[in-house]
Amino acid sequence: MTKAKSPARIFCVANQKGGVGKTTTAINLAAALAALKQRVLLIDLDPQGNATMGSGVDKNQVDNNLYQVLIGQVTLADACVKSESGGYDVLPSNRELSGAEIDLVQMDDREKQLKMALKAIEFDYDFILIDCPPTLSLLTLNGLAAAHGVIIPMQCEYFALEGLSDLVNTVKRVHRNINNDLELIGLLRVMFDTRVTLQQQVSQQIQAHFKDKVFETIIPRNVRLAEAPSHGMPGIVYDRNSRGAKAYIAFGKELMKRIKQQGAAA
Ligand code: ATP
Ligand code: MG
Numbered sequence: 001m002t003k004a005k006s007p008a009r010i011f012c013v014a015n016q017k018g019g020v021g022k023t024t025t026a027i028n029l030a031a032a033l034a035a036l037k038q039r040v041l042l043i044d045l046d047p048q049g050n051a052t053m054g055s056g057v058d059k060n061q062v063d064n065n066l067y068q069v070l071i072g073q074v075t076l077a078d079a080c081v082k083s084e085s086g087g088y089d090v091l092p093s094n095r096e097l098s099g100a101e102i103d104l105v106q107m108d109d110r111e112k113q114l115k116m117a118l119k120a121i122e123f124d125y126d127f128i129l130i131d132c133p134p135t136l137s138l139l140t141l142n143g144l145a146a147a148h149g150v151i152i153p154m155q156c157e158y159f160a161l162e163g164l165s166d167l168v169n170t171v172k173r174v175h176r177n178i179n180n181d182l183e184l185i186g187l188l189r190v191m192f193d194t195r196v197t198l199q200q201q202v203s204q205q206i207q208a209h210f211k212d213k214v215f216e217t218i219i220p221r222n223v224r225l226a227e228a229p230s231h232g233m234p235g236i237v238y239d240r241n242s243r244g245a246k247a248y249i250a251f252g253k254e255l256m257k258r259i260k261q262q263g264a265a266a
Helices: 022-035 050-054 066-070 095-105 110-119 138-146 160-177 197-213 223-231 243-265
Strands: 009-013 040-044 081-083 088-091 127-131 149-155 183-192 214-220
Touching (some): 022 040, 022 050, 022 127, 022 149, 022 183, 022 223, 022 243, 040 050, 050 223, 095 110, 110 138, 138 160, 160 197, 183 243, 197 214, 223 243
Parallel strands (some): 009 127, 009 149, 040 127, 149 183, 183 214
């Protein structure tokens, strides 16, 4: 594998609310960036293993998974497998990972194990995406400690805003105490239905409050995105002409543009 000149940009896809579209976003963004000729690693930080399965990798058939990496049994490179359908690498997970919390608690630098494991491969990729579980647990903390930024997918529903402040505060605390590099990259509106007035209202509220931290791209509710995981494919590969696929490609481009602009401003 050719080495990059600069280390990978590492982003967590996080929201402690369940079922808001984290994994769908992580998988499709990974595939979109890969389609844009970027070298991508998708890390499945959720014991549910949905990002693994949705990338066409059988979570119960892999030799190693993130659990063995976090407890130092294997190197990260040894645990990575290829998503043939997505064109990116996957660090798989399965139920075993739920045991990691207990092992980690007993370790020094327990929130930095993922960050340390990533050091060895950071020049092998352009982007590393981390699909977080729906918790603010020690696993999620390992993700936030290792990342440069957080992407928050959210549905434009009334209660969506409630949990958001907890997450934004967690990001600020991690930034202050553990990882100075961490920043909120942006909020991504997902599963959006333009016909629903309430969604439009909440969307406007989000924009008014978070301003340029809201991505311009909006991901529509689209059944093709929901069907894709059962075929072991990212939605953008399963039906690249679907509205959902086009939106995630646009999101990949928007993210790359944002990073370029930030780089130029720095
Ligand atoms: P969890 O918190 O359990 O990890 P999650 O936040 O990762 O969930 P997903 O698994 O990505 O959420 O999505 C939840 C459900 O919504 C899934 O069935 C998924 O296929 C569906 N879904 C996600 N995004 C869309 C979309 N844009 N249009 C239609 N269905 C979607
Ligand atoms: Mg998920």
